[in-house]
Structures are given as C-alpha cells and as structure tokens.
Amino acid sequence: MKEISEGVYFIPGQDEMIPDSHMYVLGKISSGDISLVDAGLMGKGGYKIESVQGLGIDLSDIKRVIMTHTHFDHIGCLPEILDVIPHAQLWLHRNEAEPLEHGDERTVYGMEMFQDMSHAQYGTKAGTFCFEADCKLEGGETLEIGDMSWEVLFVPGHSLGGIAFYNRPGKILIPGDVIYADYAIGRFDLHGASGPQLKQSLLALAELEVDTLLPGHNHIMEKVPVGYIRETAEQWGPYLT
Ligand SMILES: [Zn+2]
Ligand SMILES: [Zn+2]
Numbered sequence: 001m002k003e004i005s006e007g008v009y010f011i012p013g014q015d016e017m018i019p020d021s022h023m024y025v026l027g028k029i030s031s032g033d034i035s036l037v038d039a040g041l042m043g044k045g046g047y048k049i050e051s052v053q054g055l056g057i058d059l060s061d062i063k064r065v066i067m068t069h070t071h072f073d074h075i076g077c078l079p080e081i082l083d084v085i086p087h088a089q090l091w092l093h094r095n096e097a098e099p100l101e102h103g104d105e106r107t108v109y110g111m112e113m114f115q116d117m118s119h120a121q122y123g124t125k126a127g128t129f130c131f132e133a134d135c136k137l138e139g140g141e142t143l144e145i146g147d148m149s150w151e152v153l154f155v156p157g158h159s160l161g162g163i164a165f166y167n168r169p170g171k172i173l174i175p176g177d178v179i180y181a182d183y184a185i186g187r188f189d190l191h192g193a194s195g196p197q198l199k200q201s202l203l204a205l206a207e208l209e210v211d212t213l214l215p216g217h218n219h220i221m222e223k224v225p226v227g228y229i230r231e232t233a234e235q236w237g238p239y240l241t
Contacts, residue, residue, distance in 0.1 A: 027146020045080025068176025095161030157198025
C-alpha cells in the first residue's frame with residue numbers, strides 16, 4: 001500500500017489467473033470518514049482489510065464502499081469485506097445498482113464463460129452478488145467525503161454504469177477500468193459495454209487536468225503527461241465504433 005497524497009491511499013490488487021482490482025482508500029484519516037473505492041476479486045477481502053488496517057485506519061471509520069463498476073474482479077470480495085464492516089454503506093451508479101438489487105448478475109460476470117468459471121473455481125452461486133444500494137449515483141454529483149471533494153463522472157462503455165472520481169484540487173482521477181497506464185483502455189465486449197460510449201467517456205475524461213491517474217489495474221501514473229487521455233482516446237478511436 002502507498003500514500004498517494006493526504007487522504008488518497010493505494011492498495012494494489014493481487015492478480016491471480018484472474019486480475020484482482022486495486023482498491024483506493026479515500027478520506028483524511030483524521031476525518032473519521034473513510035471510503036473504499038472498489039473491493040476486488042473473490043478471496044482478496046482479508047488482504048484488502050488488513051491493508052486498510054495497516055494504514056492505521058479504524059474499521060469503524062469506514063463509512064462506505066463505492067464501486068467504479070461491478071465486474072467480479074472489483075465486486076468479488078465485497079461480501080467478505082461487508083462481513084467485516086457490515087455498517088458500511090454501498091454506493092454505485094444506478095445502472096448497475098438496479099440489476100444487482102434484482103439479482104441480475106449479467107454485468108458482474110460480463111459473459112457466461114466467466115460465470116461458469118467463477119462458480120467452478122470460487123464456489124460462487126447464482127445470487128452471491130445481490131445487494132441493496134444505499135446510494136445510487138448518476139454522475140454529476142460532488143461528494144464531500146473525508147474532508148475532500150470528489151466529482152462523480154458517468155463514464156459508461158466498459159460497463160453499463162461505470163463512474164470515475166475526480167479530485168479537482170489535487171488533479172487526481174480514478175477512472176475505474178475506462179483507461180489505464182501504457183495507453184491501454186478497458187475492454188468493451190462484455191455485457192452492457194459499448195465502443196462508442198467508451199469513446200465518449202474517454203473524450204469526457206480528456207477534458208480534465210490530470211496529474212495522477214489511479215486506474216483499476218496495472219500501473220498507476222503519478223506524473224501523467226499533458227494530453228495523455230486524449231492521445232489514448234485518439235489511438236483507440238478507430239476501434240470504438
Ligand atoms: Zn471492469
Ligand atoms: Zn477490472
């Protein structure tokens with residue numbers, strides 16, 4: 001784990017055959033109002049919780065888990081985490097909250113092959129990922145949490161209800177799986193994905209001034225070159241039709 005800046009902490013995913021998403025911990029520790037962004041793969045809940053505790057955070061200060069989106073490499077260990085901190089709220093975009101509330105797991109698994117694999121390898125069952133959302137985000141909100149301010153951007157395309165979080169004063173962007181380091185972008189072939197929407201989302205993120213990019217997987221970028229997101233969008237544009 002690593003402190004990116006005061007109130008922003010990085011807990012790297014521990015990839016196996018399937019990737020484990022990174023978790024970001026948001027909120028100044030003195031505020032007693034801590035948010036976790038994304039959980040991770042099945043089986044990684046213990047590691048993530050221990051890492052949060054390693055930051056000196058009292059588990060009772062964790063007020064919510066906010067999901068960039070609900071693919072199983074991000075939501076897989078949410079049940080494990082909520083077992084340890086049942087008081088935490090669950091915040092996510094409406095487009096992915098509503099299916100989850102109805103037990104519709106198509107977005108979680110993305111395709112049938114992944115569902116079959118998860119059931120076989122991790123012992124998940126139909127209905128493992130059925131949650132009530134405490135807050136359904138739309139995009140456009142500004143969250144005043146943990147003595148910080150995070151703008152919520154609706155960035156569909158990789159999934160139906162992807163959201164990104166932007167801290168304008170620190171120029172920090174958490175884009176979920178929309179864009180990564182090394183000019184990579186999220187896949188756009190899973191349930192609810194759309195190439196043209198992903199392109200629009202990339203172009204919307206390209207409008208932001210970003211110094212620090214904290215994606216869902218792989219490297220983080222602490223000195224983002226000017227124009228990086230726009231260049232990435234332009235390189236991928238021909239495929240996003
Ligand atoms: Zn994803
Ligand atoms: Zn992911």
